[in-house]
Amino acid sequence: MDFTSGQGEQRYEAFVRAAASSVVGLDFDGTLSPIVDDPEQAHIHPDARDVLVALAAEVRAVAVITGRPARQALDLGGLEEVGAAVGEAGSELYLFGQYGNERWSSSRRRIVSPRPPKGLATFERELPRLLRTHGAGEAFIEDKGLAVAVHTRRLPDPERSFEALLPALRGLAAAHDLVVEPGRHVVEIRSPGMHKGVAVRTLVEELDAGGFLFAGDDLGDVEAFEALGELAEGGLPTLRVCSASHEESALVPMSDIVVKGPEGVLQLLAQLTSDARDLRS
Template structure:
C-alpha cells in the first residue's frame, strides 16, 4: 500500500488541495489504467476518469497526462474529446496538446534513420515469439511482455546493438517489458517543468508506475507531491498499491479541491 504512514499521504493530499494553483500530472499506463497485453486497448479505470473530470473542472486546477505514448495514441486511449480540459504530453514530453489548441507538428529531422532502424528492428525480432516493434513519433519501442524471459533478453540485446551502432546519440529508456529509443531527449521531468511554467502552478502532484516516471518524481520541488504506483525503487515520498488505489486518492483530492 502506501509508503510511509497513511497519515503522511493524507497530509500530502490536504496540502495539494489547498494549493493556490494546482497541477495534477499523471502517467497513464499502470497509473490510471491497468497494464494490458495489447497497448491500444488500455483505458482508464472508471473511478480515475470520474476523478480527473472533477479535478479538471475545479477552480485553479489543471490536469495533464504525461506519457511515453505518442500524442496520437495518448489521445486515443485517453478517449480525448474535442472539449477536453485535460492537457496531454506525449513521447516523454516531446509532443504537447493543450485544451482549445491544435497540436504543433514538430520537425523530425531523423525520420529516414528512424524508419530504417525500425525496419531493421522488426527483422531482428520477427522470429521472436511475443516480441514486436512499436513505431513512435521520434523513435520506436521493443515490446516483450508476451515473450519468455530468455527470448526477450536476446531480442533486447540485438536491438540494443543495432541502435548503439547506427544511432549512438539516441536516448535509450527501459520500462516494464519495453525498451525504447528516441532521437529526442526530452523526459517526463522536462514535460512537468514546461507544464508548470505554462500554467503557473505553485504545487504539482505527479504519479507514475515505471522507471521513466522517476525522472519526473525526482524533479519535484519542496511542497509538491510525488506518488509511486506499485512496486519498484522510487524517489517518491508516497506509494500506492495500484491504479485503483490511486483513483481513490484522486477522488478524495477532487472532493477537497471542489470544497465538497
C-alpha cells in the same frame, strides 16, 4: 493509500493547501489505464473521466504525460471528451505525448509534433535482424512515428527476453544517436533530450504552478519524480505517487504515496478533490 513516511503525509497536506494553483500530472499506462498484452487495447479506467473532471474544478490544470503517441492516448482515453468537460469546469487538460515531444490541450485541440528523429528509419530497418539474433523474432514492434517500442510481453519468457534484448538495443540505438527508455516488458527507442521531467518543468514554468503532483508506475516516470524532487528542494509543494504493481517497483523508494494501480490512483485523486474542496469551503 499508503504514505511512505511521515514526511509524505506532510507533503500531502501541503499540496492540498496549494491545490488551487497546482498541476496534477498523470502517466497513462499503469496509472490511468491497466497494463494489458495489447497496447492498443489499454483503455482508460471507466471511472477516470468523472474523477478527472471533478479534480479539475479544484486545481489549476490536469496533465497526462505519456510515452504513447498523443493521438493514441486521446482515442484510448476519450481525452477530447474529458477535455471538453474539464474546460466547462473552468480548468485545462494538457496532453504531452511521446514523453513531451507532442503537445495537445483542451483549449487548442490540435496536436503539435516535431519531425521523426534522424537515424530512426535506419534503426527500424536493422531491428528485425537484431531480434532474430537474440531469439526474439516474434517480439511485437510498435511504430510510434517519433519512436519505436519493442514489447516482450507476448513472448514465452517476457522477462528473460527483455533482459537479453536491452543491452543489444542500447548498442544499436547509440549507433544511430538515439536513446533507450526501458519499461515493463517494453523497450522504447527515441530521440535524446526530451523526457517526462522536461514536461513537468515546462508545465511549472508556463502555468506558474504553485504545486505539482505526478503519478506514474515505471522507469519511464523516474525523470518526472527526479524533477519534482529538485522542485521540492526549491520550496514548491510536490507529491510523488507510485501506482504500484507486482511487475515494477523502481518508483517506490522515490515516492511519497504508494497506491495499487489505476484504481488506487483514482481513489487518491477523489480524496484529494474532496480534501481541497473542504479546505476551500
